[in-house]
Amino acid sequence: MCAAICPSGVHERKTGHNRVSKPRSYLCIGKECENNPLYCIDHCPRKALSIVQNQNYTSIGDSRWTREFILGTWKQAETGLPLQGLKYEIGSSGGGFDGLLFKFQKEGRTEAIEESAINTELELNKRDGRKISIKVPFYGGGMSFGSVGLKVMLARAKAAKAWGTFTCTGEGGYPDALKPYDDNMITQVATGLFGVSEDSIQRVKIVEFKYAQGAKPGLGGHLLGDKVTSEVARMREAVAGSSLFSPFPFHSVYSVEDHKKHVDWIREINPDALISVKVSTPSDIDMVAVGSYYAGAHIIHLDGSYGGTGAAPDIAKKNIAMPIEYAIPKVHEFLKEEGIRDKITVIASGGIRTAYDAAKAIALGSDGVVIGTSDLVALGCVRCGCCESNRGCPRGIATTDPELSEVISVEWGAQRLINLYAAWRSTLISILKQLGMQSITELVGRYDCLMNSEHTKGKDD
Amino acid sequence: MPKKYSIAGSAAPPRFQPVGKFVIERNEDECIHCGRCTLVCLHDVHKRRGDDPRFISEPVNYLCKGCFRCIQECPKEALTIKNNEEWLLLGDSYWTPETFGKIWYQAETGSIPVSGTGYTGPFSGEGFDSMWTDMSEIVRPTRDGIHGREYISTSVYIGRKAQMLTFDNKGKIKSPLPPTLSIPIPLIFDIIPFRFSKNVYESLVKAASFLGTFMIIDLDEWFNSKYQANLVPFFANLSKKMNQKLMFPEFEGVIKKCKMVEIAYDLEVLKVVEEIKRLKNEMIVSVRIPFGDSTNKIVEELAFAGVEVLHLCADVNGKVISSSDKNRFVKDGILDAHRLLVEHKIRDEVTLMLSGGIAMAEHVAKAIICGADVTAVDLPLLIALECRYCKRCQNGLSCPVELKALNSDYGAQRIINLMRAWRNQLLEVLGAMGLRDVRRLRGEVGRAILHEDIRHETFEKILRSEGVTNNIKSSN
Numbered sequence: 001m002c003a004a005i006c007p008s009g010v011h012e013r014k015t016g017h018n019r020v021s022k023p024r025s026y027l028c029i030g031k032e033c034e035n036n037p038l039y040c041i042d043h044c045p046r047k048a049l050s051i052v053q054n055q056n057y058t059s060i061g062d063s064r065w066t067r068e069f070i071l072g073t074w075k076q077a078e079t080g081l082p083l084q085g086l087k088y089e090i091g092s093s094g095g096g097f098d099g100l101l102f103k104f105q106k107e108g109r110t111e112a113i114e115e116s117a118i119n120t121e122l123e124l125n126k127r128d129g130r131k132i133s134i135k136v137p138f139y140g141g142g143m144s145f146g147s148v149g150l151k152v153m154l155a156r157a158k159a160a161k162a163w164g165t166f167t168c169t170g171e172g173g174y175p176d177a178l179k180p181y182d183d184n185m186i187t188q189v190a191t192g193l194f195g196v197s198e199d200s201i202q203r204v205k206i207v208e209f210k211y212a213q214g215a216k217p218g219l220g221g222h223l224l225g226d227k228v229t230s231e232v233a234r235m236r237e238a239v240a241g242s243s244l245f246s247p248f249p250f251h252s253v254y255s256v257e258d259h260k261k262h263v264d265w266i267r268e269i270n271p272d273a274l275i276s277v278k279v280s281t282p283s284d285i286d287m288v289a290v291g292s293y294y295a296g297a298h299i300i301h302l303d304g305s306y307g308g309t310g311a312a313p314d315i316a317k318k319n320i321a322m323p324i325e326y327a328i329p330k331v332h333e334f335l336k337e338e339g340i341r342d343k344i345t346v347i348a349s350g351g352i353r354t355a356y357d358a359a360k361a362i363a364l365g366s367d368g369v370v371i372g373t374s375d376l377v378a379l380g381c382v383r384c385g386c387c388e389s390n391r392g393c394p395r396g397i398a399t400t401d402p403e404l405s406e407v408i409s410v411e412w413g414a415q416r417l418i419n420l421y422a423a424w425r426s427t428l429i430s431i432l433k434q435l436g437m438q439s440i441t442e443l444v445g446r447y448d449c450l451m452n453s454e455h456t457k458g459k460d461d
Numbered sequence: 462m463p464k465k466y467s468i469a470g471s472a473a474p475p476r477f478q479p480v481g482k483f484v485i486e487r488n489e490d491e492c493i494h495c496g497r498c499t500l501v502c503l504h505d506v507h508k509r510r511g512d513d514p515r516f517i518s519e520p521v522n523y524l525c526k527g528c529f530r531c532i533q534e535c536p537k538e539a540l541t542i543k544n545n546e547e548w549l550l551l552g553d554s555y556w557t558p559e560t561f562g563k564i565w566y567q568a569e570t571g572s573i574p575v576s577g578t579g580y581t582g583p584f585s586g587e588g589f590d591s592m593w594t595d596m597s598e599i600v601r602p603t604r605d606g607i608h609g610r611e612y613i614s615t616s617v618y619i620g621r622k623a624q625m626l627t628f629d630n631k632g633k634i635k636s637p638l639p640p641t642l643s644i645p646i647p648l649i650f651d652i653i654p655f656r657f658s659k660n661v662y663e664s665l666v667k668a669a670s671f672l673g674t675f676m677i678i679d680l681d682e683w684f685n686s687k688y689q690a691n692l693v694p695f696f697a698n699l700s701k702k703m704n705q706k707l708m709f710p711e712f713e714g715v716i717k718k719c720k721m722v723e724i725a726y727d728l729e730v731l732k733v734v735e736e737i738k739r740l741k742n743e744m745i746v747s748v749r750i751p752f753g754d755s756t757n758k759i760v761e762e763l764a765f766a767g768v769e770v771l772h773l774c775a776d777v778n779g780k781v782i783s784s785s786d787k788n789r790f791v792k793d794g795i796l797d798a799h800r801l802l803v804e805h806k807i808r809d810e811v812t813l814m815l816s817g818g819i820a821m822a823e824h825v826a827k828a829i830i831c832g833a834d835v836t837a838v839d840l841p842l843l844i845a846l847e848c849r850y851c852k853r854c855q856n857g858l859s860c861p862v863e864l865k866a867l868n869s870d871y872g873a874q875r876i877i878n879l880m881r882a883w884r885n886q887l888l889e890v891l892g893a894m895g896l897r898d899v900r901r902l903r904g905e906v907g908r909a910i911l912h913e914d915i916r917h918e919t920f921e922k923i924l925r926s927e928g929v930t931n932n933i934k935s936s937n
Contacts, residue, residue, distance in 0.1 A: 053850070055541045056532055059483060062581035095584025163515075211598055215579055216892025218596035282596045283910050308579040314563065315573070315886045317580040319594050319785075319823045320893050322910045330918040351579065351803065373579060384528040387577025391503055396529035398577060 002040040002049065003439025011040060020366050025054065025276070032400045036287060054310060064092045064306065064375070065383055066303045069353055072109075073420065077378035080419035082355070082426040089356045090453055097308075097357045100452035101453045104434040119439040122368045123297050126343050130272045132205055135164035136366070136425050137360055137440045141372035142188045142210065142278070144172025145195075146223050146232035146244075147310035147387070148376075149368035149405045150396050156375060157181035157415030162414070163421045168208060169369075171246055173235035174200040176312050183420055187277065189266070191220055191244030194236040201269045206299070208276040209262065211249060214303035215349035216312035216320040217280035221246030227390040229400050260295035267296070274298040276347070281305055281327035286334035289346070301370060302327050307350025308373035311388030324350045325364065332445050365445040378420040462567025466645045468672065468881035470571020473874045475847055477862050479565050484545045491539035492517065498531040506530060517801060531630070540657020541608060547645045552850050555778040560820050561844060564879060568845035573885050585912045588779050588790035589827045595908040597895035613888050614898045615832055616639065617647045618743050619721070619812050620781030621769040634643055639794070640743040642720055645901055646884050647829060650676035651816045651837035652695060652925065654777055655855060664872025665842055666691055671877055677723050680715065695749070696722065700729035707823070713740060714891050721745040726759060731766050747772045747814065752781040752794045754863040760798045764811045772814040773798060777840060791817050792831050795810045797801060802829035808904070809911065822886035831937075845879040846872050 002011035008027045013020045033039050041049050061067035068087040072164075076083060086254065090098045122137040140156050145273025147170065154177060160167040161184045168186040169178070178185060182203045189196050190210035201207055212218060225243040233240040245333050253259050276299035277284070277292040289300045304324020309317070319356050328348050335341040348361045353455035356371045377383070379397050386392030392401040396407035428440065435449055443449070462777065485506060494517050498507035506525045510518040520547065532540050551558040559582075563574050586592055620641035623896045627636040637668045650669050653661075661685040669676040670691040678684060694700075694715050702712075716722065716737060724733055726748050734746050747770035750759055760771055775781050775791035783789045795815050802808035815828050816837035844850065847862040854860050889897060894908055903909075 023482075049716065055543050056529070059527055059542045059544050060529070063583050064579065065583055068888055091586040093582070098584060212596065218598075219889055280596060280600055283908070284598070288598045298874050306580040306584075308576060311575050311577050313573045313575050314580075315821075315823050316889060316893070317576075318582060320594050320890065322593050322915060323584065326915045326919045330915075333919075336898070381578075382527070382529055383578045383581070384526045385576040385578050385581070386526050386528070388575055392526075392577075394503055394528040396500070452737075454648075 001043055001045060005038040005043055007036075007038055020186075023049075024381075035167060045390045053088050061209070062383065063409060064091055064098075064351070065377070066091045070377055070382060072354070073245060073374055073377040074380070076152055077416040077420045080422040082423045082430065085374055088354060091353065095362050096323050097351065097353075098452050100325075100360050100455050102356075102359070102363075102431060102435065102451055103451045113415035113433050113436065113438060115429055118427055119441075120432075122345075122440060124345050124368075125274050126345055127298055130205075130274075132274055134166060136421060137362065137428070138352075138370035138371050138421075138424065139165045139186070139347075139368070140167030140375055140396075141308075141370040142168040142170035142186075142190075142208065143310070143372065144170030144188075144223070145175055145235055146172045146227055146400060147397065149399050149400045150175055151405055151408055151410050152376075152379065153178060153409045154181075155379065155408075157184060158410065158414035159417030160184040161420060163425075167207060168194075169200075170234065171195070172223070174203065175235065176201055179203075189262075190246055191248055191250050191330055192244065194238070194244065194246065194271060198269055201266060201273070204270075205312050206271065206274045207266050207270065207278055207334075208296075208299075208301065209259075210278045210321055211253075212278070212280040212303070213309065213312075214280045214305050214307040214321065214324070215309035216316045217282065217305060218248055219313070219316055219320075220248030222311060223272060224388050227310075227388075227400070229390065232400055243427050255294055256291040259291065259295060263296040263378055271408065276301050278303055280395045281321045283322070285322075285327050286330050287334060289344075290340070293340050293344045297344065299347055300331070301347045301349065302331060302366070304350030305369075308376075309387075324352075324361065328361055328366045329445075329447070330366040336445075355424040358424065358430070359428055359443065360450065362440065362443045362445050363449050367441070367444055374420065375417060378416045379408060454459075463883075465777075466614075466616070468571075468877060470878045470881045471874060472571075472902055473569055473871060473878055475565065475569060475777055476867075477523075477847060479847070480547050480551060480558075480561070480849070481521050481525060481545055483523050483525040483527050485520040485545050486541050486543070487517070487520065488539040488541070491537045493537055495536065496561060497534055497536060501534045501915070503530070523925065538810075549815050555818065556820060556840065556844075556850060560825050561849070562846045563821065563845070564791065564841050566881035568847075568875040568879045571881045573882050573889070576697075578733070587621065587822050588788065588792055591912040592827060592830075592911075593882075593910040594794070594803055594823075594826060594892040594894065595910060611897070613891050613896070614900075615647060615884055615887055615891075616643055616645045617900060618643050618768055619747075619835060621767070621812075624807075624810055629888065637789070637901075640745060641846070642745055644674045644822035644835070646672060646674055646880065647835050648880065648883070649674055649693070649814065649837045650842055651675050651774075652679055652837040653843055653844075654840050655683055655852075657854075660842075660867050660869045661864055661872065663869035664867060665848060665877060667873035668842075668868055668880070669891070670882075676719060684715070690720065691722075692719055693721045693723050694719055695724070697725045698727075699724050699726055699733045703730075703733060708888070710772055716740050718743065719744075721747060721770075723747040723749050726750045731768075732761070734768060745769050747812075749774060752783065752789075752817075754764075756781075756784060756794060757797060760888045761801060764802055764807050764809075766806070768811065770797075770812045770814055770817065770890055772837065775817025779820075780822075789816065790871055792827065795828060796831045803904070822883040824892070825883060826890040826902065827889055827909070828901045829899065830909045832906075833892045834892050834903055837854060840876055840881065842876055843853050847875075897912060 004012040010023050010027045023289050030362050040449040054250045058432040072083050072088050120136050121133050123133045125131050133456045138153045156167040166186050171188045171190035171194050185204050186206040186208050187200050187204045197334050223244040225241050230240040263358045277297040281300045292300050307325050348366035352371050361369050361385050380395040387398035390399050504524045506520045510516045548558050550563050550763045618641045619640040627634045665690040666676050669691040675693045681697045752775050779791040781789040812834045814835045815833035819836050820836045825836050
């Protein structure tokens, strides 16, 4: 009976078998099915079925990435469809994005807007020179070869190409396998200068200076010896097995003028490239942003302190520098006061978990966002936090170990990411539609579209 | 250049299996002992039995990182994972299970807790969790303490400092220099909240002696003149005893041996300080003042009266006992005392020591930013010895980790490891801020990002658009 009625395919009787197979519980939609006329529990003639919450379910997730966020991201990566509901809009960290909700208009203009007419395109160059626009207001954050495997890099690159956006090599060299995706790659010049060459700079349309990373601001990068395999070492021109420090800060940059000198070098080598400056979020982040603009940057990339990382001291992740939610409006307002907000693109990262976060970041004053962890979650990451060891990633993501990397394939990974981006774009469009906007650029700095979630949850923030 | 101070760590594995975060349960009716789990687990949770390899042994739960790989790969769905009840019951809302886990890790390895992926906790919280420390982006010289390319000093002075020096005609210093002590880390071991066996105190003092810092000890609990150079005897009712002429000469003996003493605050405290100074002028005297409604008045009075060290203590959860504000936290208490002394232009002359609620390395840095010169740490030292803060010992019950049987050298190593990790984390914080001396960090409130301020500054417009600015601000 159950096998005949279940629309989700939980119950199955294999042809020729007398007994039904063990229920495929992961397909079950849960208690919500109760009012469904095909609810198996009610229909079983012997009352032999029962439904309980899966015990395993309780152990997934944390307050920033709740289990709804992780499973929701998996679902989007599998189906490409957006998800709705408060549990996908705010996590349980009690502040920042989790304390903000959109104030959607109840009626009025929203009906008039056709979804197909809503534009999610973002122009990254607000100065003179070559224009580069991305079709969706997000691109992939830097993850080096070594911190993740080549398959992950290729999957991200393929997805970026499919969606007309970018992804970033991080600081760890620019593998040749990425050649077909050069037009969708950003390469990073970071403090350790690992894998930076004239060739790598000339291959790309955007070059990113990494001054600091949100998860470990002021501490530089650190690839533990365990992850420096011979392949990784070759790419970075280093010795296998020895830990690689990317020291902080740039030892040749002590002023905005020094920074400008760096920018000029890059422009000498690749005159058309856009320059992105990735910085973390100290108390004077607004000044840093203005300085970067005057040094010639096209993009100021703010990386908030709660963002992801391959390895960082826990003390730094939690305590050093401010969360991105506060840095964005601080920079946005200051750039406006200085009269240069429309000349530089502000990109936010570090804790952008969902399309809702992305939209909130934009409403707080950034032009677009950079995502990292969500990409990895789409590839199956459960955030067990063991990325610092080469034999630590059970999903074959944060590793170059050949055996562990077996778990994923490039094609599968690319499709998962393409699906995720599709779901994100649909979510953004639906948010814009409900706000009565035609383009993502209209949303920038619209604080008035946001409200404190305390009103709806009655929970202290 | 003086020799670099660094703390050598050495592995000190736990004597008892620590409490882990997850529990994996194997359904013996379903399990076919195929061994798939032993192959896929990256952390040795699953193993075949040593005595009979046909069977899989019980999962070693504390090693589990919650990656779900075995759960998903088990062909019979015989494995389930859940949160460990025992883990969730560790400590309380302030001393969280995560705090225990991190202290245990540091005590075992001496390493800084490092992990992948982003921060996993709440956005912000009360007390020390309501602030972030700053970093310097571009414009500053390199600071790299941990990897040893540049030296960052973590040493602090304890004692009175002269406001200015006066010189005679020949250029020699004329003004008397007050006695000071120097310790290489801004951490002193405080009186531990429970009474323990001798070996526990020995573990603590051996670690203090190795590190070159001090341990405050109630004489009623324990004293061993072998370690007198690192012991700070504490006297609770000295003025009363003094009036009754009770404690000499035993008191004199202890005073002569030690470099520093601590006395509890009472109305006659200045008389006691005078008496101690009469016995031994170079003695550093610290006055222990529980935070309360009149803390600031006392701080002011004692600072002007010439007391050298003011030890302000909150309760073990960092709460300040105050009738006006029940939720006041040690961070705000020290900030007020610091600001008061700055206003009176006397801040640099006295040493402010802070204790209560110092549970993690970040709290040391944050307490110093809020104005403390030195922090005193208590409970984490016990937790380093595997204590679970279950308080069974207080009811005369047995200790789950048998602290009575602890070898004091091993115990000292666990504490040294913890302090090593804490110091290295302090270096990370200092390095990120571009400071090369922890004394520069003291009272650098401008380099802290206070949650209430930044929220008000940046989210004001959002709040204003709702017309409820005041409500929300006050609910912070």
